[in-house]
Amino acid sequence: MKITVIGCGYVGLVTAAGLAEAGHWVTGVDRDSLKINKLRHQEAPFYEKDLEPLLRRHLKTGRLTFTTSLALGVANAQIIFIAVGTPALSDGSVDLSQIETVAAQIGPQLHGYTVIVNKSTVPVGTTRRLETIIAQHTCRPVPFDVVSNPEFLREGNAVYDFINPDRIVIGTDSPQARRIMEELYRPFLKKKVPLIQTNPETAELIKYASNAFLATKISFINEIAELCEAVGADLPTVARGMGLDHRIGPEFLSAGPGYGGSCFPKDTKALIHLARSYGKQLSIVEATDAVNTRIQKAMLAKIIRILGPPAGKTIAVYGLAFKANTDDLRESPALSIIEGLLQAGARIRVHDPKALAAGRKVLGDKVTYCADEYTAAQDASAVVITTEWEQYRRLDLDLLKTKMAQAIIIDLRNLLTPEQVRAHGFLYEGIGRGSKQKVG
Numbered sequence: 001m002k003i004t005v006i007g008c009g010y011v012g013l014v015t016a017a018g019l020a021e022a023g024h025w026v027t028g029v030d031r032d033s034l035k036i037n038k039l040r041h042q043e044a045p046f047y048e049k050d051l052e053p054l055l056r057r058h059l060k061t062g063r064l065t066f067t068t069s070l071a072l073g074v075a076n077a078q079i080i081f082i083a084v085g086t087p088a089l090s091d092g093s094v095d096l097s098q099i100e101t102v103a104a105q106i107g108p109q110l111h112g113y114t115v116i117v118n119k120s121t122v123p124v125g126t127t128r129r130l131e132t133i134i135a136q137h138t139c140r141p142v143p144f145d146v147v148s149n150p151e152f153l154r155e156g157n158a159v160y161d162f163i164n165p166d167r168i169v170i171g172t173d174s175p176q177a178r179r180i181m182e183e184l185y186r187p188f189l190k191k192k193v194p195l196i197q198t199n200p201e202t203a204e205l206i207k208y209a210s211n212a213f214l215a216t217k218i219s220f221i222n223e224i225a226e227l228c229e230a231v232g233a234d235l236p237t238v239a240r241g242m243g244l245d246h247r248i249g250p251e252f253l254s255a256g257p258g259y260g261g262s263c264f265p266k267d268t269k270a271l272i273h274l275a276r277s278y279g280k281q282l283s284i285v286e287a288t289d290a291v292n293t294r295i296q297k298a299m300l301a302k303i304i305r306i307l308g309p310p311a312g313k314t315i316a317v318y319g320l321a322f323k324a325n326t327d328d329l330r331e332s333p334a335l336s337i338i339e340g341l342l343q344a345g346a347r348i349r350v351h352d353p354k355a356l357a358a359g360r361k362v363l364g365d366k367v368t369y370c371a372d373e374y375t376a377a378q379d380a381s382a383v384v385i386t387t388e389w390e391q392y393r394r395l396d397l398d399l400l401k402t403k404m405a406q407a408i409i410i411d412l413r414n415l416l417t418p419e420q421v422r423a424h425g426f427l428y429e430g431i432g433r434g435s436k437q438k439v440g
């Protein structure tokens with residue numbers, strides 16, 4: 001099928017490459033000419049595991065092309081995907097300006113029946129609103145349908161998740177659009193991926209409810225971690241004990257510095273806002289959001305409690321990205337920790353395997369960027385692990401100790417084994433790792 005994807009960010013680009021891999025002919029459109037230039041030169045504009053080889057493959061097969069021209073990009077497309085940003089406004093509501101602009105631009109380009117598929121995360125009611133906007137901008141009456149098709153990929157595993165989704169959700173009342181969407185996803189449906197066909201409102205809410213639930217799991221386990229520290233219990237063991245219950249499951253039970261990224265913070269707030277606009281209160285989601293804000297602040301306090309006043313001290317921060325296997329810094333807990341430590345007068349040396357370039361754009365020359373963990377640890381009074389990159393599990397602790405001014409590791413991702421780190425002469429503090437001693 002001939003497909004156009006508008007918006008070549010984390011979701012759009014993975015969608016474009018994934019659909020080319022499934023055998024479709026795909027044009028990616030983005031208004032950012034730097035991004036499109038990089039793509040034309042076979043370079044991914046951001047780091048996402050396995051994405052660049054896939055892009056290269058389909059730029060070569062010719063199944064994938066890129067343009068900055070929306071008019072050229074959508075010409076003759078049977079299906080137009082929208083995957084532009086839907087950031088949060090200060091009151092928690094969603095800024096729909098990007099998606100509404102795109103809808104207005106698509107209208108005049110429609111000439112025959114077209115399915116417009118929205119992949120951006122949007123409040124309930126937006127799919128129908130897009131229908132109205134597009135209809136207002138067509139040159140003459142022309143048939144089209146707008147379908148809600150939320151995306152559930154995880155950054156860092158986005159390519160795998162797109163190609164192996166847990167489910168495909170299609171929200172439309174139009175039988176014709178449903179048939180076309182089934183045809184589009186046939187290579188996936190052949191692999192027995194569950195398909196949910198529903199109305200747009202349900203599809204839109206499935207996305208927000210899923211993200212709010214996952215965020216709730218994280219805030220829940222972060223509070224349990226605080227309790228573990230108070231009572232002398234070990235959070236990873238508690239989480240394992242919980243996760244082996246198949247009704248709970250092991251995923252999203254890792255305690256940490258609070259959730260970040262471009263989705264959970266904004267999507268929980270958007271769901272709360274949506275519910276309030278209907279006179280409803282989602283108390284659990286509100287608590288999830290409040291706990292996350294509190295946990296993020298508590299991380300800074302924890303570091304200062306262990307390290308003492310940071311003024312004049314050098315601190316090595318391991319990880320800038322909001323999670324491993326991406327260079328995405330949006331709402332990254334590492335950034336707020338770094339800003340807090342800088343304000344308290346610390347000098348910061350940072351390492352991240354993939355996000356140093358992205359970090360430079362945000363932090364400028366306020367911190368020192370280091371190519372490896374041991375350079376970052378030079379003269380440091382503490383190493384603070386902020387992102388769960390696998391390589392931080394395999395630190396050479398003896399070498400690390402020779403570099404540091406003080407042997408302290410504050411492991412905000414519980415990557416290391418406390419006993420092992422302490423055996424190397426470090427003061428070690430993780431999250432929720434109580435002493436396991438009987439408390440009175």
Ligand code: NAD
Pocket residue numbers: 006007008009010011012029030031032035070083084085086098101102119120121122151152153154155262263
């Ligand atoms: P992003 O910011 O990485 O990408 C958006 C892209 O859209 C940018 O490249 C931007 O230049 C482009 N764009 C904006 N306006 C445009 C226009 N008028 N014409 C052409 N291009 C335009 O965003 P993202 O992370 O890919 O997220 C996109 C949507 O998907 C959001 O609604 C988000 O909530 C949702 N989502 C994101 C994820 C994720 O993990 N990032 C997962 C699921 C859903």
